[in-house]
Amino acid sequence: MISMGLSMAGQVAGHNAETAAARDRNNAKARNNYIKQREYEIQANLDNVQYLSDVQEQDYQQDLTYAAMLDQWSETDFELKKLFATKDLEIEEKIAKMHQGGASEQTGASAARATIGKDVLELGRAKAHAIHEKIMATKETEMAKTKQWRAGKNDSHKLFMDVAFAPVHGFAPPEDRSFERGPSKAGLVLGLAQSGFSGFKAYKANTAPGVGKVPWHQRQTA
Secondary structure (H helix, E strand, O other): OHHHHHHHHHHHHHHHHHHHHHHHHHHHHHHHHHHHHHHHHHHHHHHHHHHHHHHHHHHHHHHHHHHHHHHHHHHHHHHHHHHHHHHHHHHHHHHHHHHHHHHHOOOOHHHHHHHHHHHHHHHHHHHHHHHHHHHHHHHHHHHHHHHHHHHHHHHHHHHHHHOOOOOOOOOOOOOOOOOOOOOOHHHHHHHHHHHHHHHHHHHHHOOOOOOOOOOOOOOOOO
16 A cells, blocks of 8 residues: 555656646746747837938938038029129220320320220120129039039938838847647556556555455356
């Protein structure tokens, strides 16, 4: 009977140990699934925060690009205005010189007319030259501003494309669902029953029969 009890106790202990081991392995898998899911969510949040930061930086850079283009346009317009002022001043100097020359030559009418005519001719040439330079400078200014606008537009497009697409996080990590069921209790019950039956047989076999009695396994039926 002692051996039967020890055998049954050993079976129960082994069953409990296998059940605990299976539970620990399942808990480890569930914990690992949780850790991978949390890592995925944290990385996705970090990517989203970085993207929003990049969008804000892109807006700031867009403003700087536009301001830089306006500054270039202002400088180009200033150079054009400066050229216009220079040519206007040259024309005024020609006009003043013409009047001074006419006043100094009034002693001789014919000489005065010749001198004035020469000055008028020079003034006309100076005006034509100035108008030509103004027209060419205006065209060059328009071309320069168009080039600056295209460069600014290209830079703006590059900045936009840097944040044109939001981050794609992909699929969540797959879960490990290969959980173990653990040892069956039916097997434990069957093993205990077999141990109990074997112990009962051993008990009967080792029990001395009473006086005038035949052991039960040696009895014969009539």
